[in-house]
Amino acid sequence: MNPIILKGTIVSAPVLGRLEITPGGYLAAEEGRITGVWPVLPERYAGAPVEDFGDALILQSFTDLHLHAPQYPMLGMGMDLPLLDWLDAYAFPTEARFSDTGYAREVYQKLARELAGHGTTRVCMFSSLHTDATLILMEELERAGITGYVGKVNMDRNGGKDLQETTEESMAETLRWLEESQDFAHIRPILTPRFTPSCTDALMAFLGRLAAERDLPVQSHLSENTAELALVASLHPDCPQYWETYAKFGLWGPKTAMAHCVWSDARERQAMKEAGVTVVHCADSNQNICSGVAPVRVMLDEGLKVALGSDIAGGDHLDMLDVAASAIRASKARRILDGWETEHLTVAEALYLATSAGAAFFGARPGFGPGEPLHALVLDDSQLPKPHPLTPEERVERAVYRRQPGAIRAVWSQGRKIFSAEENG
Template sequence: MERTFALKGNVIYTPVCGQLELRSGSYLVCEEGVVAGIFDALPERYQDIPVEDFGEKLILPGLIDLHVHASQYAYRGLGMDMELLDWLEHNAFPEESHFADPDYARRAYEIFTEQLKYSATTRACIFATIHRPATLMLMEQLEQAGLPCFVGKVNMDRNSPDTLRETTEESLSETRRWLEESSDFHMVRPILTPRFTPSCTDELMDGLGVLQREFGVAMQSHLSENRSEIQWVSELCPDTHFYGESYSRFGLFGEGCPTVMAHCVWSEEEERRLMKNNGVFIAHCPQSNMNVSSGIAPVRTFLREGQRVGLGSDVAGGAHLSIFRAMTDAIQCSKLRWRLVDQGDSALTMAEALYLATKGGGAFFGKVGSFEPGYEFDAIVMDDAGLPTTRVCTLDERLERVVYLSDGRPFAKYAAGKRLF
């Protein structure tokens, strides 16, 4: 497959949070899977490379989903009148128990992978279930689809149904075996995934810390999503000062362990300080926070503090896989926070939301999420011809209409320098 080529069209990206770079009718060059640059005219050294001319279509960096549960895709849109802990008991746990059946897991993950492939998302951090064979099955499907994702076998050894709980020893041995078997993949990488502190004993967390240091893998979990959850953690871990310490004391909270924590709605100053110092990524999941009544995360505060922030769909807490939808939800939630909670917290702009959806979250994967030279070539081509209007729109206005009005399905999609469709 050709790894050096150019796309021609209207190129839009955010090199700095809040700053849109707009390049109309330009050439975006991919050289050996990496962005070489954006040019008004194709340089002489690239005169012989293939050029795909997309005319007036918009070319954006691929979107990043920092938090999604593949195993929950079947029931998105259900149980949206429950709070988090009740929702887990009634929806998440019964559904995830089905993934012990390989045939069910295969069919469910085929649906998820197909939907993810044809979405605007090029990379994602994904929760599977406790089941090692099913998790490997998901990784195989994503690899075949050409999607460079992180996928985690979930760990749970307490406070969960009998059908969805391993012993500590079983959880650690199955995780070790899964990590060893994951070395066969090239694009898809394993990520340690203790579901959250209430479902993981100290012994399990300690063992996962050992595995992290041995295999050098990343880590993902949930943090300070819901007030009831935070209270529960304080009861389970009375020697901690805040929720994040229940991970950090085992070496699972940034620093030498690349970490994504979903939500952080109620993270107080001391917890946020440790997150910033350790380089922990925050996956902001606005739709899920609304659906399960968690609250409104202080995203403006995160940005002001210099936190590392991206967006997550959090299917099925979030009902939509689209990160365009996550962008609009993030903007709207920030307006409510500004109006109702903290008048000093100004609302997000479209340029800031696009940054979170691309370069902000993409940084967890390395040099991903931008069209600056040296970045991995992830791109989506959006056709707004199906959004008719009498207005003559500027490029930034066309972007806004695509984010708010389109079905989120790209005309073409590239990940790590390869065209997926």
Template sequence: MEKQTSFVLQGNIIYTPDKDHFVSLKDGYLVIENGRITAISAQKPADYSSLPLKECSGKLIMPGFADMHLHAPQYIQIGMGMDDQLLDWLDQYTFKEEPKFADPNFARKIYPLLVDELANCGTTSAAIFATIHKESTDILCDTLAQKGLRAYVGKVNMDTNSAPALTEDTEQSLADTEAFIQKWQKHDLVKPIVTPRFVPSTTAKMMTGLGKLAQEYHIPVQSHLSENPGEIQLVKELFPEDKYYMSVYERFGLFGQTPTLMAHCIHLSDEEIDIMAKRKVYAVHCPASNLNLASGLMPTRKLLNAGVNVALGTDIGGGHTLYMPHEIVRAIEISKIRSLYHPEETPLKLCEAFYLATKAGGAFFGQTGSLEAGCSADFLITDIPDFQQDRTVEEQLQYFIYHGTAQDIREVYVNGRSIKKQTI
């Protein structure tokens, strides 16, 4: 990881200040000072002539991607069990694979591979589930910090309805979680997030304790919500006194009392959607995972129209790739399929899906995910072929999103520091 620098960057710049439109500059300039963007200009800014100029003419400069839901240990099971649906898939694969991370040496072998691939794919911010294992979770955090990626990481909590090797003692789990929070809460880039796996794997006692920790330490929360009909029915059986799946989280202080991410959110009533909007809870859309496990088609347009914050996630290993442009395309395609049967749900435009993958998720971390003045300098420099050089910058982005690869991402920066640099 290179030392943080201040410089002026020249190239074809594009970002989404809001979900409804792009801002683009051909051969524009970004001024980066102490890891933050301080100015953007169509002309070379004379006021910053003392700063070194990094010329990237003909290359595309865009915000880094924010992957707002992924399971780090499931990196080893990508592609496995895709003929199953959620609950069977968890039993047949996930709950057999995750106990391997009880061995810190196994975590030291696997997690650097995951972190390197995240950076190579242009992901600069991520919300990550680890496992129940405190030491391996620390190893994941150390690996992310050394790489220079921005992340929220959760030590997962599970004390019921799980494989024996993944069923924790409730009090010990809460104590380990508090120690993990205390260790990482003041780190610049890698921070803790309270992470009950999902309602079926956590008792009321566990959720009570986690809610108290989240509010005492002002820590955000992440979990799963309404991914699969079988899962929803199981929650009803376990907590019959709660009207909705989300009501369980809300009752225990895990649903908007601090910033909250809920993955999937596919099968929601209108009232539940309104509750999410009022509680300002993020719905994290995981298109590949939802298709692979036949969970359903998230009503993204309906959620956006209701004022729900929506972001994108790869959800490996339910998802099969860490490359966020593929999730952008799938989110658009799923919205087009839904529009065939729900004409009131107009399909997502590219600018909207790109926004969900950059600024919408980045906002959970603060000022990142865009190239506006004041934002952290988290950005990508990508190759564009010679035969696309006469295109507009928006057209160049279209080409990259639909046809580009991770190999086209030449450089990745977080806080103005280069964390990936490819050479030809």
């Protein structure tokens, strides 16, 4: 098998706040794994085919660590409603449609293709509570070349008549789903109690035992909205804080991803840091449905693990460059709210959160680390007018802030080329 050798302006985010840039450089991989980045191609690759992308940016591909696949059809809808009302009016009725496997197939094929075209190659994704639709989602992501985790949602209360399981059904269907998802090579299961209000104690205890017995990761929501916090407190009066409703059932640890954490105070943040929980910041969603502005700078300064999620369809952008820009804007708003006592995110920091930080949840080393599977994209920004000759840093900034339709020319996931603009018209 020939090595993969890409030539262009190589850009990675190996640490928070610093870009590593090699203009006119070479990124090479053998058997799908990165061997290195060099300004001059090593002699051992003499005569090997090179995909020369000129001056185009070659970036790490993106990780979306929180999104709801069955909400994809309702992107941009219900944005004037607060969280709990939005769930009842839009999200739950839309998700109920995924009892129809034909509809699920149609939607999930489109979603998987769009993710690949936007350069998102790793995901941590919610399905609906429907086992068969969840398996279809995993199949379509696998077919599109996406890697990561998908979870069958568990909810045995507060879902309404069309989107609720009995406790026994939820347990049995979770076991069936786990059994039937064993053959996927790149999409793996993640336990997914929707959030505490959706799951009885019996169901949460079952999921906690399952997580321990099978060493499974966990994803859910935490401290997103003040009305949600009040509801959780009424359901679990024994728990002074929201996070404890997960911890007491064994759903809290280094393999746990918690979306939002907008209202997490110092004690809750410390609990996340001590347990190694990953915070998934979803800036678009938090603003769209008026949940608040998460204190991302404080979380980073305190040493928490933070990554980004599109959170469609509370979020209205699937493109992770848009998500990164939204995270920067939200941090600027938070800086103002904090009386200018905190710093906002930089472009380099946001790019790190959208790539290396999310990839770490899957055990990946940051940047284009030698030995890591190749996850990369090519972004050609040559069609845009320029006010002056741009530095690579300026080009990256503009790629984050300005949507450039058609700019992504190629995408690799786990060493496989999964998107080519030429082949996709």
